[in-house]
Amino acid sequence: MSVMSAMSLRRHAAPVLVPASVGPVEERVATLSALRCGAAGTVTGVVADDPAVAQRLVDLGFVPGTPVETVRRAPLRDPVVYRVAGYEIALRKAQADCIRIAPTA
Amino acid sequence: MSDHCGPAEPAGVAVAGRRRIALVGSPNSGKTTLFNALTGLRAKTGNYPGVTVTRYQGVAETALGPVVLEDLPGTYSLTAISPDERIVAGVLDPADDSQDTPDALILTLDATTLRRSLRLAAQVLRADLPVCVVVTFTDELTRRQGRLDLAALGRALGVPVLAVVGGRRQQLGELRELLGGPATWSRPLVPPPLDAEAVSGWVDSVLASAGYAAPELDARTRRLDAVLLHPVGGTVVFLATMFVFFQTIFTLAAPVQGLIETGFAALGDQVRASIGVDWLAGLLADGVIGGVGGVVVFLPQIALLFVLISLLEGVGYLARAAFLMDRVMARAGLEGRAFVALLSSFACAIPGIMATRTLPSTRDRIATMMGAPLMTCSARLPVYVLLIGLLVPSDARVGPIGAQGLVMFGLYLGGAVSAMLTAWLFSRLGRSAGPALPFYMEMPPYRLPSARSVLLAVYDACRGFLAKVGKIILGTTVVLWLLLNLPAPSDAELARAGVDPADSSAVASYTIDHSLAADVGRAVEPVFEPLGFDWRINVGVLASLSAREVFVATMGQVAAATNPDDPSQALADLRVQDGPRAGEPLFTAPVLAALLVFFLYALQCMSTIAVLRRESGSWRWPAIAFTYLFALAWTMALLARVVVGAVT
Structure with missing residues (x-):
């Protein structure tokens, strides 16, 4: 336990880079930003250039397997409020683009 | 520790x-x-x-x-x-x-x-x-x-x-x-x-x-958000909220600030009347008591600002307002929450810079702080009014619009645009130090903040301001008073110069003309010469470091105006003393334009510098802000002088 400091945690924390194109449903792969208002989906993965950003989005609740819903768009279209993990959070398009989802039919 | x-x-x-x-x-x-x-x-x-x-x-x-x-x-x-x-x-x-x-x-x-x-x-x-x-x-x-x-x-x-x-x-x-x-x-x-x-x-x-x-799902939050985040309704409520917000810190604080100023002036007079030694009475009344008054006068604005901000934040509306404004602020490389800080800066940069505390990212906080001093604060108004009055005749019109108002509007617009550009620049510079932070903002359910937490936020802001910023403002005021009033002329000296010791405005003028500040004004003349400023304007600019509006009264003193608070006539009569322009009016249109632009950009405010020091935690950022704003002010003022000189 003594070596499990926050430092070692930071150093070894692997970003969750779940390939969005796994499985036979490749044509259904979309990002959160493409989800229209009121629609729901399930997070399939988080992909970002910066692993720390991907890690942060996961820490905010965008965990693979989690249901997510588009609640509201700002008057100028961006940002958008999403409901995930039991709370609401606003993301800009750049961040929503990182979140791969499978839309709920 | x-x-x-x-x-x-x-x-x-x-x-x-x-x-x-x-x-x-x-x-x-x-x-x-x-x-x-x-x-x-x-x-x-x-x-x-x-x-x-x-x-x-x-x-x-x-x-x-x-x-x-x-x-x-x-x-x-x-x-x-x-x-x-x-x-x-x-x-x-x-x-x-x-x-x-x-x-x-x-x-x-x-x-x-x-x-x-x-x-x-x-x-x-x-x-x-x-x-x-x-x-x-x-x-x-x-x-x-x-x-x-x-x-x-x-x-x-x-x-x-x-x-x-x-x-x-x-x-x-x-x-x-x-x-x-x-x-x-x-x-x-x-x-x-x-x-x-x-x-x-x-x-x-x-x-x-x-x-x-x-x-x-919180039914109350859902119902409120349906209105408050509605594309039309939400925007209307947002604009109304910001209008009330701005009016409160701008107008509601003004009478209280007026009372504080009157109170400290009366106290100063009391001290002046009861102390026989002129220079000591002046130091205590104008330097010390005036300096303390100059600190306390900010408290109504700061207290009101933090009542409003902690209410809006505690209720959960600040996140909504930021959500609505985010796209607009993103243009300046900032995020929605920076809007409140920049809006507050129209009243005064002090509460504006303190409002950056609501920004979660340090980079955004610094970028907003660097832009905030450019917003046209209320202390610039008296300076603008005086200088515009000299520059543009009151009956001049452009179409149906008064030219004076148009110039004023241009200065406000110039300040706002410059503030956004500056914030954009600093947020870009910050980005080179590391990747852009992702934007995310929790939308908490609407909650009622406790009165206790609101009061604590107000208390904390006021106490921090008095303790950390007050000392710097008071110190500057005293030092500037000493520069502007020492050495005190003796009666013999006044007599030699042919000044009637009973004529207070003539004595004040003689004192300031032979003060240490005048030496400083003359010493920096080469720097300001290209802008058309002579040593007398430099003294006014120096004095305005304690508060921009002090420029008006100082110029009044320099010009020995009978009413130093409205020195426009005396200023219009001032002539250049030496050099190639000797004998010409000092305040020509190009010089006035340069001076206006200089006041638009320069960080002529020790209070802002002091609050930057407190909110950014070191002298580094205030030093950077003062330097780049001075360079910008000088360049833009020169440009204004050349352009106005070419068209008039």
Whole structure:
């Protein structure tokens, strides 16, 4: 336990880079930003250039397997409020683009 | 406490040997409310070594004597991506020597967002420190038909767990009991997993063991958001809110500020009348009492601003306003929350810069602080009115619009555009130091903030301003008074110069013309010569460092105006004393334009510099701001002089 400091945690924390194109449903792969208002989906993965950003989005609740819903768009279209993990959070398009989802039919 | 904390470290809080406990939690988790409830009014603010992150420490009473409590910046994760979060990670890491590791941690978890919050809990429980969990908003969980078994949560996490709702006394008592002996706290037998997917499994199992039922959607929040975030309705409410907000700090504070100014002026007169020695009376009345008045006069604005901001933030509207404005502010490289700070700067840069505290990212905070002084504050108004009055005849019109008003509007617009461009530039420069931070903003449910938390925010802001900023403003005022009034001329000297000692405006003019400030004004003449400023204007510019509006009265004194508060006639009659333009009017159109533009850009305000020092934690940013704004002011003023000279 003594070596499990926050430092070692930071150093070894692997970003969750779940390939969005796994499985036979490749044509259904979309990002959160493409989800229209009121629609729901399930997070399939988080992909970002910066692993720390991907890690942060996961820490905010965008965990693979989690249901997510588009609640509201700002008057100028961006940002958008999403409901995930039991709370609401606003993301800009750049961040929503990182979140791969499978839309709920 | 180690020795690297420097002078910013509050004395009396960080006593060596006293136990230190740090509060960790995500933003909106009730962390600061709990901190305030435990420490009361004894919190001290300082800075973490080497960074622009404010450090809050206070003393909390526990069953076994006082402990030092530290309110760490709110964070959603220990995988740091911003300077604030690196502080939290550093504090929790015993191997990180730059920050002191506390003896124990209090982790606040919002019961209504437990699924997300437990991911932070997993990371915190891996730190090799005793942890006790405080679950907040359990009342709201129950109201929204959620369920949570605290004892079972404690068993599942392996650490002490208790609920504290809004700092209730009885629950706080239990917590104080617990804080007495962190050594006796239970620790998890097996630390939570590290791998993200394993953490998800761990969270699921903890939630299941604790019999957690997530709360239903908050009906009140949904109804309010349907209006407040509506594309049309929401925008209207937003504009109305900001209008009331701006009017309150601009107009409501004005009469109180007027009273304070009158009061301190009366006090000064009283002192002047009762002290026989002229220079001493002047120093006490104008330098010291005037300086104290110059500090106190900001308090109504600061208090009102923080009442409004902490209300809007506590209610949850600040996040909504930022959501609505985000796209617009993104153009300037900022985020929605910077809007309030820039709007406040129209009244005064002091509250504007203090309002940047609501911005979670240090880079945005600095970029907004660098832009804020360019917004046309109320202290520029008297200067603009005087100079525009000299530049443009009152009956001049452009079409149906008065030309004077048009110039004023242009100056406001120029200030706002320059502020946005500056903020954009500094946020771009900041970006080169690291990748852009991702934007995310929790939209908390609407909640009623306690009066206590609002008052504490106001008290904290005012006290911090008086203690840290007041000294600098008072010091500057006294030094400037000495420069402008020394050496005091003797009666013999006045007689030699043919000045009637009974004529106070003539004496004042003689004093200032032969003062140290005049020497300074002459010494810097080569710098300002290209702008058309002579040493007399330089003295006015120098004096305006204590407050921009002082320029008006100082120029009045320099020109020996019979009414120094309205010196336009005397100024219009001033002639250039020497050089190729000798004998011509000093205030020609090109010079006036240069002066207006100079006041638009230059950081002619020690109060702003002092508050920048306090809010950014070092002299680095105020020094940068003063330098670049001076260079910008000089260049733009030269440009204005050349352009106006060419067209007139």
